[in-house]
Amino acid sequence: MTDLILWGRANSINVQKVLWALVEVGAPFERRDAGMEFGVVDTPEYRKLNPNGRVPTLVDGDLALWESHAIIRYLAAKFGPASLYPEEIGARALVDRWMFWSMGTMHPVEFPLFFHTVRLPPAERDPAIAAKAFVETCERWALIDAHLAGRDFIEGDAFTLADIVLGCSAHRWRHIPGFERPDFPNMRAWYERLLKRPGYTAHVALPLS
């Protein structure tokens, strides 16, 4: 069997989602650096795989797939376990809503927070942008904290793709420097549960860079 090839630098949050999912599904893969300081993404060869010139891209034989959430759904469907992305349509829709929420509601505020505290060179960081984004991320984590009351994972007893996409955001948020975070006890307990998963500690729960 040809191993899967994952293109993307290891410190990209969207690459990390795929790396973690690959560990959860137990599929062999090879990761190749691309993006930011590694370049590659503007080459004609890479643009044939992913015309966006972004990472991640997963190559599985003749299939080249981009968009991290499409990729992890593909991995769950192909390799299982079924609990990762439930087949029952209601249960699946509950996971889907968090995957859309993660991209459409959390990402637009976590992105400026991360860039203006960690990713941009210090001279280019704007503390006012970071401060506003921090408040907005707190509002969103408060919602997650309330939702997690009485639940081990985002959608109940079983670990799903919703935990992967939000778990990647949670690690970043909990380690952004320079802010005093509210204590969200349900969110903290869930984060500690995620830290028991080898894919999380290997690929996501790492120093921010």
Ligand SMILES: N[C@@H](CCC(=O)N[C@@H](CS)C(=O)NCC(=O)O)C(=O)O
């Ligand atoms: N919605 C896309 C976003 C892809 C994206 O913007 N990736 C970022 C990294 S998280 C990227 O390619 N940045 C430019 C680079 O690394 O060169 C996904 O989830 O895959």
